[in-house]
Amino acid sequence: MTLTSPTPSLIPVTLLTGYLGSGKTTILNHIMQQAAMADTLVIINEFGEIALDHLMVVHSTDNVVMEMGSGCLCCTIRSDLVKTLQDLTWRFARNGKRQFHRTLIETTGLADPAPIIHTLMADPKITNHYRLDGIVATIDMATGNHTLSTYQEAIKQAAIADCLLLTKTDLATSQHKAGLLQRLNVINPAATRWQVVHGQIEAEKLLDLRLFSTQEKTPDVEHWLREEAYLADATHKPGHDAQGHTEDHHSHESHNDHLHDINRHDDHIRAYCFTTEQPVSKHIYPILLDLLFYMGSNILRIKGIVNIEGNDGPMALHGVQHILHPLIPLPAWTSEDRRSKIVFITRDVERETVEKIFKSITPVANRN
Numbered sequence: 365m366t367l368t369s370p371t372p373s374l375i376p377v378t379l380l381t382g383y384l385g386s387g388k389t390t391i392l393n394h395i396m397q398q399a400a401m402a403d404t405l406v407i408i409n410e411f412g413e414i415a416l417d418h419l420m421v422v423h424s425t426d427n428v429v430m431e432m433g434s435g436c437l438c439c440t441i442r443s444d445l446v447k448t449l450q451d452l453t454w455r456f457a458r459n460g461k462r463q464f465h466r467t468l469i470e471t472t473g474l475a476d477p478a479p480i481i482h483t484l485m486a487d488p489k490i491t492n493h494y495r496l497d498g499i500v501a502t503i504d505m506a507t508g509n510h511t512l513s514t515y516q517e518a519i520k521q522a523a524i525a526d527c528l529l530l531t532k533t534d535l536a537t538s539q540h541k542a543g544l545l546q547r548l549n550v551i552n553p554a555a556t557r558w559q560v561v562h563g564q565i566e567a568e569k570l571l572d573l574r575l576f577s578t579q580e581k582t583p584d585v586e587h588w589l590r591e592e593a594y595l596a597d598a599t600h601k602p603g604h605d606a607q608g609h610t611e612d613h614h615s616h617e618s619h620n621d622h623l624h625d626i627n628r629h630d631d632h633i634r635a636y637c638f639t640t641e642q643p644v645s646k647h648i649y650p651i652l653l654d655l656l657f658y659m660g661s662n663i664l665r666i667k668g669i670v671n672i673e674g675n676d677g678p679m680a681l682h683g684v685q686h687i688l689h690p691l692i693p694l695p696a697w698t699s700e701d702r703r704s705k706i707v708f709i710t711r712d713v714e715r716e717t718v719e720k721i722f723k724s725i726t727p728v729a730n731r732n
């Protein structure tokens with residue numbers, strides 16, 4: 365079983381997801397005019413017989429836009445995605461030189477992103493050439509509350525993302541925005557958030573998140589893990605336990621408002637962050653893989669940085685449902701903080717269950 369993944373210059377893939385009409389194409393139109401996107405190949409998937417979205421993206425001469433044809437990326441044409449990505453390397457080559465250096469895939473708004481991410485993370489035909497760079501999701505701040513209450517796919521999109529683009533803030537009342545932000549604090553407390561009005565955002569904010577590769581640059585692990593987003597506030601009970609593990613749902617607002625909001629919209633999604641001072645088991649990969657096999661669909665996302673016993677450097681850990689990406693060695697610790705930290709984004713899973721999982725990778729000798 366592979367424990368680590370060597371990543372020779374793989375083509376970064378950004379996954380742009382978000383519910384129907386939440387502003388994905390508007391953002392694409394905007395960023396495709398920017399220099400940072402000049403060498404990006406954009407793949408657009410539109411659900412339905414006639415694909416229209418690709419016609420709505422303003423073509424710039426440096427960018428190539430294509431669409432995947434009818435069918436939904438997450439199910440019927442997943443194999444098409446593999447084939448398309450495989451073919452691109454030679455189809456868009458001139459004199460033996462590939463004409464693009466990164467790819468951005470816009471999924472249909474109806475897509476459950478998990479199967480697409482599985483394909484990108486686990487299919488060797490893809491992982492030999494591409495690496496998932498980051499998952500970006502648009503959230504319509506005007507209609508998002510209703511969308512999250514009605515469509516499971518929308519919740520998954522928001523929960524799994526590394527970066528949330530909060531669109532249409534111009535159309536939402538401040539009360540509505542505050543409520544939705546509180547809801548997102550529970551669904552996905554640590555994702556980076558950017559407000560985007562009429563698609564206006566710098567492409568750099570979505571690119572080079574480097575979540576699945578550390579070849580050229582030390583990733584901003586502290587940033588994407590944002591342990592502090594989960595830290596307990598004074599009024600919330602779990603906090604730190606005897607083993608130094610921490611867990612909480614992040615709140616930017618007052619505690620009472622936060623609880624009120626959770627009660628009003630229980631999305632069954634909970635995010636937990638556990639930490640430990642002690643090195644974790646060198647068997648972490650098979651142990652987690654085994655656990656995920658049984659609970660995969662309820663563990664939406666795992667991400668972490670781990671200090672594995674017998675290892676000098678840190679390792680990055682990524683999982684989406686039952687797929688666990690091979691551990692990625694990071695070049696170095698970026699601070700004195702050598703703790704292992706793992707974030708679990710779950711659906712209908714109690715804290716105690718996640719804590720048990722976490723303990724199972726903590727060597728017995730480390731337990732008090």
Ligand SMILES: Nc1nc2c(ncn2[C@@H]2O[C@H](COP(=O)(O)OP(=O)(O)OP(=O)(O)O)[C@@H](O)[C@H]2O)c(=O)[nH]1
Pocket residue numbers: 382383384385386387388389390391417472473474502531532533534535560561562563
């Ligand atoms: N007022 C306002 N309208 C916006 C904003 N962003 C997008 N829109 C509008 O919202 C509508 C839907 O935007 P799209 O960019 O097509 O959304 P999409 O996510 O690509 O939609 P699908 O392809 O159907 O999933 C369009 O009419 C946009 O002009 C915004 O920030 N403010």
